[in-house]
Amino acid sequence: MSAVLSISGLTKRFGALLVTDDVSLDLKAGECHAVIGPNGAGKTTLIHQLSGTLKPDAGAIHFDGQEVTALSAYARARRGLGLTFQITSIIPGFSVLENVALAAQAKDGSSYRFFGSVARERRLNERAMAALELLGIEDRAQRLAGDLSHGEKRALELAVAIASQPKVLLLDEPMAGMGRKESAALIATLQSLKADYPLLLVEHDMDAVFALADRVSVLVYGKIIATGTPEEIRSNAEARAAYLGEEA
Amino acid sequence: MRNALPALFAFALFAAVPWLSEYWGGSYLTSLAMRAMILAIGAVSLDLLIGHGGMVSFGHAAFLGIGSYVAGIALTEGTTDLTTILALTVGIAALFALVTGVISLRTTGVSFIMITLAFGQMVFFTLSALSDYGGDDGLTLWDRATAFEEDTVLYFSILGALVASWFLITRIVGSRFGRVLRAAKQNEARVETLGYGVFGMRLTAYVIAGVMAAIAGVLLANQAEFVSPATAAWQRSGDLIIVVVLGGMGTRSGAVLGALAFVALEEGLSSLTHDWRLIFGPLLILIVLYAKGGLASLWERRV
Numbered sequence: 001m002s003a004v005l006s007i008s009g010l011t012k013r014f015g016a017l018l019v020t021d022d023v024s025l026d027l028k029a030g031e032c033h034a035v036i037g038p039n040g041a042g043k044t045t046l047i048h049q050l051s052g053t054l055k056p057d058a059g060a061i062h063f064d065g066q067e068v069t070a071l072s073a074y075a076r077a078r079r080g081l082g083l084t085f086q087i088t089s090i091i092p093g094f095s096v097l098e099n100v101a102l103a104a105q106a107k108d109g110s111s112y113r114f115f116g117s118v119a120r121e122r123r124l125n126e127r128a129m130a131a132l133e134l135l136g137i138e139d140r141a142q143r144l145a146g147d148l149s150h151g152e153k154r155a156l157e158l159a160v161a162i163a164s165q166p167k168v169l170l171l172d173e174p175m176a177g178m179g180r181k182e183s184a185a186l187i188a189t190l191q192s193l194k195a196d197y198p199l200l201l202v203e204h205d206m207d208a209v210f211a212l213a214d215r216v217s218v219l220v221y222g223k224i225i226a227t228g229t230p231e232e233i234r235s236n237a238e239a240r241a242a243y244l245g246e247e248a
Numbered sequence: 249m250r251n252a253l254p255a256l257f258a259f260a261l262f263a264a265v266p267w268l269s270e271y272w273g274g275s276y277l278t279s280l281a282m283r284a285m286i287l288a289i290g291a292v293s294l295d296l297l298i299g300h301g302g303m304v305s306f307g308h309a310a311f312l313g314i315g316s317y318v319a320g321i322a323l324t325e326g327t328t329d330l331t332t333i334l335a336l337t338v339g340i341a342a343l344f345a346l347v348t349g350v351i352s353l354r355t356t357g358v359s360f361i362m363i364t365l366a367f368g369q370m371v372f373f374t375l376s377a378l379s380d381y382g383g384d385d386g387l388t389l390w391d392r393a394t395a396f397e398e399d400t401v402l403y404f405s406i407l408g409a410l411v412a413s414w415f416l417i418t419r420i421v422g423s424r425f426g427r428v429l430r431a432a433k434q435n436e437a438r439v440e441t442l443g444y445g446v447f448g449m450r451l452t453a454y455v456i457a458g459v460m461a462a463i464a465g466v467l468l469a470n471q472a473e474f475v476s477p478a479t480a481a482w483q484r485s486g487d488l489i490i491v492v493v494l495g496g497m498g499t500r501s502g503a504v505l506g507a508l509a510f511v512a513l514e515e516g517l518s519s520l521t522h523d524w525r526l527i528f529g530p531l532l533i534l535i536v537l538y539a540k541g542g543l544a545s546l547w548e549r550r551v
Contacts, residue, residue, distance in 0.1 A: 051441060053437075053441075073440055073441055074440045074441070074442075074443050074444060074445055074446075077440070077441050077442055077443035078443040083441050085438075089435060089437060089438045089441075090435065090438065091431045091434045091435050091438060091439075092434060092435075093430075093434050094430075094431065094434070098427070101427075102427060102428070102431050102439075102442065103442050105424055105427065105428075106442045106443040106444055107443070110424075111424045111425055111427075111428050111444065111449070112424075112425055112449075112452070113423055113424040113425055114419065114420050114423050114425050114426075115419050115420075115423055116423060116424070117419075117422045117423065118422060118423055118424045118426070118427045119422065121424075160442070164442055164443065
């Protein structure tokens with residue numbers, strides 16, 4: 001299978017600090033590729049370079065057959081690079097439904113329309129409801145997004161990502177701050193999404209990583225020290241020393 | 249719909265003023281109402297930026313100044329055709345908004361306030377320097393636009409312009425465009441990563457609001473039969489912000505209510521004392537503190 005997203009030789013420095021050190025990895029259709037690593041390994045920096053909020057110093061990012069290294073965050077999003085944030089990022093003053101409908105609208109023709117009432121656009125609302133149902137929060141549709149619980153906000157954020165009809169999903173620690181029960185529910189949801197949306201998962205939660213990932217890459221001090229199936233990573237001495245050992 | 253009621257009530261009140269003035273107040277009352285309506289158009293347009301777009305422009309009066317001077321200069325030079333005057337106004341105001349918007353919208357927050365203030369003052373000083381057209385002292389007009397020769401026509405044209413502006417802004421706020429604008433006010437990064445070009449949409453809103461305020465300026469010149477650089481001064485921009493805050497930012501009826509209240513308070517208090525702002529200031533503070541969301545929120549809460 002060909003790669004939907006591939007990174008080669010990506011390098012980023014903050015002053016003298018090398019935060020991304022010649023990173024190459026790819027994401028194939030239908031798979032979940034997890035990036036794990038200890039705190040400060042440069043996981044979030046990596047995802048910011050993928051989404052376009054940070055520019056790499058060297059290297060190339062190819063997405064859907066085209067080089068996107070020089071494109072802005074919003075140009076990449078338009079091409080179908082969906083992103084959820086590590087810190088929950090929603091529109092707090094909008095209803096849950098409107099949050100998701102806003103995402104659906106981004107992929108549905110021009111937003112330079114000044115007259116028709118957007119709240120009555122059935123196609124957008126239906127698509128938004130479908131995404132909410134997928135995440136199991138459809139009963140919250142009319143609630144103010146800012147009033148949701150933490151877990152519900154994370155689910156809303158995923159619904160937003162899905163409603164924008166991405167070609168891949170970049171998930172930046174989706175389990176962060178969730179309780180065990182909520183995590184388990186989210187793992188099950190992501191499991192069902194995997195077939196339609198290739199997932200690049202940056203995650204601390206090892207249960208989630210080993211339940212979801214087809215391949216795992218271990219990032220340490222900005223460098224990928226191992227890539228393989230979850231089983232291979234479990235038995236890789238270097239990876240265990242760097243990360244799994246600390247976890248256990 | 250419920251939230252629109254105060255604005256609709258205000259429009260009905262304005263519509264009744266010419267009739268009322270036959271019993272009380274005469275031309276004093278109608279000119280007061282016209283000033284309030286023109287102020288309301290300026291405030292309605294500014295609220296698109298402040299209340300819905302999160303762009304606190306401190307130079308919005310510049311557009312009123314531009315509109316009134318385009319009208320003033322045209323009328324002085326013998327061009328009394330309203331269509332020509334409006335076309336010129338729209339063109340010049342849109343161009344000015346586009347150029348200053350491209351620069352000021354690169355910033356946000358306090359920097360945006362300061363840059364728009366600077367552009368506003370630039371217009372003020374430019375108008376003051378027009379020595380052929382009165383300079384500092386302003387310019388008395390001997391003619392109105394042909395279409396506005398009748399007082400009643402002028403009055404109801406201003407009312408029509410206010411209702412149209414309010415309706416237009418209400419529609420824009422509820423549209424696809426407005427949704428993105430409102431969302432970007434709360435969380436710009438999120439909106440960008442969804443694939444929206446926030447800069448272009450804010451610039452569009454800035455141009456729309458600027459053109460609308462400039463049209464209010466044309467009406468002001470015809471109503472006052474006088475144009476003055478003071479119209480574009482920062483104090484006037486401040487008044488517009490006060491009107492928006494007083495009425496309730498980002499509400500359906502706030503800007504209209506705010507303008508009505510502002511003019512009523514200004515007239516009422518200044519008849520009591522010369523230093524009416526001494527009373528007006530604390531009053532404004534009380535409203536901001538105890539009626540968050542301005543006058544419009546008092547109504548919305550009660551219903």
